[in-house]
Amino acid sequence: MGTSEGWLIPTAKALRVTSTTRVGELDTNGTPGFEGGKSLGARLLEERGAVLSELQEKLFACARTTDEHRSVLLVLQGMDTAGKGGVVRHVIGHVDPQGVDHASFGVPTPEEKRHHYLWRVRRELPRKGQLGVFDRSHYEDVLVVRVHDLVPRTEWEARYDEINAFERDLVDSGTTLVKVAMFVSLDEQKARLAERLDRPDKYWKYNPGDVTERGFWPRYQEAYQAMLDRTSTEHAPWFVVPSDRKWYTRLAVTELLIDALERLELSWPPADFDVEAEKLRLARS
Template sequence: MADDAENLWTADPRRLLRPGPEFNLASVDRAGTPGWSGDKDDAKELMLRRGELLSELQERLFAHGRTGGDRSVLLVIQGLDTAGKGGIVRHVLGMVDPQGVALRSFGVPTEEEREHHYLWRIRNALPRPGQIGVFDRSHYEDVLVVRVQGLVEREVWEPRFEEINRFEEEVVESGTTIVKVALMVSAEEQGMRLMERLDRPDKHWKYNPSDVDTRQRWYDYQAAYADVLARTSTDVAPWYVVPADKKWYSRLVVTELLTQALIDLDLTWPQADFDVETERARLAATMQPQVLAAAEQAGEQARAKHVDGEESYREALAEAGSLDDLPGDDGDD
């Protein structure tokens, strides 16, 4: 793979995969790799490179939250069964420190949750400052599943589109960047993945007979997703429609989207709220001379390592930032 790995992107996925006014979900090639000119191996290598940058960006965000900052990121992952939501969590979020990640999965509401407004459990799960929150399914289940399965009447779920838009505006205004990903798997690929779960005893635990019931409502779900994308992809919280038949591609895209979202926060290391030299002298007074001498020697190495690290960080930022110069088609095709 060439050193200029970012050149394998021919279009900025942030613009390419965002649904525009003329977007047609039925026309999406679920097995495609839009904007990417490399192959699977190229994608894995770029993910490793982006992973190093993503890890440092996440640490800066975590430090920001620990020192009184108000910024956070929320990754919303929607998709039908087998679309690859769990793989995104393992392979993308697995590249960062887990203590800075807040993962929530939203299935059938509990008895307590049903006693509250449908957004109650969502509000309770929002990431704290400094965290990357991940929703494996989300509040969108309340305009998808409830609609297709007829769990509530149309007059109940229909107003929720605007309510969700207002809710997300409120979340963004509070300091949270929202990245919404719709993983779109084809009916053919979904069938193959479900059959694999039946063929492999170690995957039986992932299979649920209701998966076939949902699959039998395929076109109803596609229509419901089309409405979600058309009515809730906003300037403050846009959707990204990601083809998901090739798992490596969807993981690459989400890595890029999350990395760029963190870059846009433009966070620096928090400044010390104490006098460093005073604290150095106080600490030195508690150390034996030979230990202090060793610490001072290690300190020189640590400072040099920091300088090298900052240079590498700036280079990685410049590489990732090259996407800004790529074209995009606003997701209209």
């Protein structure tokens, strides 16, 4: 875990949830650990995006040459307009599309509702060598479900432990989880929703239900707090990313992914053939 240009401390250290993290007291406009501004952040996003891309290619290459399962799964959670889609486009967009397994989880379909809530999640887990991205995830089942009592309390209460066990299994089978909780302020959310109403090319992103959900803000904060308290584990910790400044969010997530990939200590796979002999064969072909 190194400290990159512009960062006072490693990003993962600056953002990792602690026992004193309070959702209601977050500075959503802050840039924890980073000492630069938007222009440095934008430059670093490009540079570090290229580093991320190469690390992912190494993961992909290793998967082609061993039976071992290794993959990385980015889990994005946040209120509407927090910028999850922007992370997908501007962070994951640096990575070769063939190395990305992307899934988004909206309101469950009728078929999904007939199954256990983890059913649709298991189907979308990243294949080996892939960078998986969940735009929302199984955590919806302890967030919106809890806020609106979509199942009885005893049922969602049991899910925290169940999710921890599920993620423990994932980690044991070779998937590194990078769980990112993104937080915007009520005011910033209002500004972003207003933009969608001002631009006809953004209408499709607007949903009247988003305004309705604003009325449940305190209950969502409570649900997010419980999620962080109960599912940030040693094997799969949460990172809390202030998200009023899009450039910071994107740079921070890039660094978190780089950190996760560097910890795998990947090398380019050695040749499983005789290089010199192949050079001769090729020359003669």
